Amino acid sequence: MISIQRLEEIIKKFNSVRIAVIGDMMLDEYLIGKVNRISPEAPVPIVNIEEERFVLGGASNVANNLTSLKGKVFVYGVIGNDANGEKFIKELEDKNVNPAGIVKDETRPTIIKSRVLSQGQQLLRLDWEKDADISQDIQNQLLENFEKNIENIDAVLISDYNKGLLTKHLSERIIEIAKKHNKKVMVDPKPQNFKNYVGATSMTPNRKEILDYFGMKKFTSEEEIAEKMAQLKDDLKLDSVVLTRSEEGVSLFRAKHKRIPTVAREVYDVTGAGDTFISTFLLSICAGADLYEAGVIANMASGIVVAKIGTATATQDEIIEFYKDNDNILKNI
Numbered sequence: 001m002i003s004i005q006r007l008e009e010i011i012k013k014f015n016s017v018r019i020a021v022i023g024d025m026m027l028d029e030y031l032i033g034k035v036n037r038i039s040p041e042a043p044v045p046i047v048n049i050e051e052e053r054f055v056l057g058g059a060s061n062v063a064n065n066l067t068s069l070k071g072k073v074f075v076y077g078v079i080g081n082d083a084n085g086e087k088f089i090k091e092l093e094d095k096n097v098n099p100a101g102i103v104k105d106e107t108r109p110t111i112i113k114s115r116v117l118s119q120g121q122q123l124l125r126l127d128w129e130k131d132a133d134i135s136q137d138i139q140n141q142l143l144e145n146f147e148k149n150i151e152n153i154d155a156v157l158i159s160d161y162n163k164g165l166l167t168k169h170l171s172e173r174i175i176e177i178a179k180k181h182n183k184k185v186m187v188d189p190k191p192q193n194f195k196n197y198v199g200a201t202s203m204t205p206n207r208k209e210i211l212d213y214f215g216m217k218k219f220t221s222e223e224e225i226a227e228k229m230a231q232l233k234d235d236l237k238l239d240s241v242v243l244t245r246s247e248e249g250v251s252l253f254r255a256k257h258k259r260i261p262t263v264a265r266e267v268y269d270v271t272g273a274g275d276t277f278i279s280t281f282l283l284s285i286c287a288g289a290d291l292y293e294a295g296v297i298a299n300m301a302s303g304i305v306v307a308k309i310g311t312a313t314a315t316q317d318e319i320i321e322f323y324k325d326n327d328n329i330l331k332n333i
């Protein structure tokens, strides 16, 4: 059990934590309008757009979560040399994220997922995306940006959406540079790339990701979960493994298995819960929390966002409110 005083002490320190986020940057676009007629050109509805909204996605959703909790954020990733890239940078700046580490790659588009909606219905989604590995030259530019700013950050968060940014070389060099400067590295991995993250500090796979890594279909007991977490920790030489388990909460493994059940009461939309989890977890660790305290706080923050519609974020005040509303449940975990 964390006391309210301890929770406030940790959360207040988020304001002075500086995080480097490296990963696949994306932009989500929502075009919302009314349909009044069918096109004379083809049998499709004409949507008269009334509202256009952008939301940071992928690794930049992690950045958004971090700044929503008042952390300072520097991002490293690629965009295309296109108008969507300019919109993406503007969104970062609006959210107080430092975009200086972003590199323009002439050979690919800015990743954008654009939805057309009318009367609450999604009519169409348009994706601009090329997920080939980034070139050696782009990797070098990213590494240079990352290394020259390393003394201004406290920890590194790698957010892997498997869109070609986190090549083996880039991931290994990032971990190497971070370790040389004594910075923690927390990874949200994709199973195909687990092996790229040898020597990171910690990892937050979800259930499917850890099962895929071991080529398994499901876990049959808590003992088996503990065993696989221990094996992953040894395989990749991590200090700890943090398994997010959706409605089952979270499992921590350093020397032994510790399970923290979920405290979410209402679940409307689980999109982005993993991003909220890793952001809050790393901020808590950097603010002096131990593994268990960080797990409890991140679990609360995720519990807050699953009760909101769409890709959402949590704030410091919301976490404190949530604690006060649920202290009878929290007492027992």
Ligand SMILES: Nc1ncnc2c1ncn2[C@@H]1O[C@H](COP(=O)(O)OP(=O)(O)OP(=O)(O)O)[C@@H](O)[C@H]1O
Binding pocket: 205, 206, 207, 244, 245, 246, 247, 248, 249, 250, 262, 263, 264, 267, 270, 271, 272, 273, 274, 275, 277, 298, 299, 300, 302, 303, 306
């Ligand atoms: N259905 C749910 N009920 C309660 N809590 C949930 C639920 N889904 C997610 N959470 C909370 O969010 C955390 C992270 O969720 P999950 O394990 O689904 O991550 P994920 O699969 O990586 O999510 P994402 O969709 O963001 O990639 C969980 O540890 C839990 O605290």
Ligand SMILES: [Mg+2]
Binding pocket: 188, 206, 274, 275
């Ligand atoms: Mg995830």
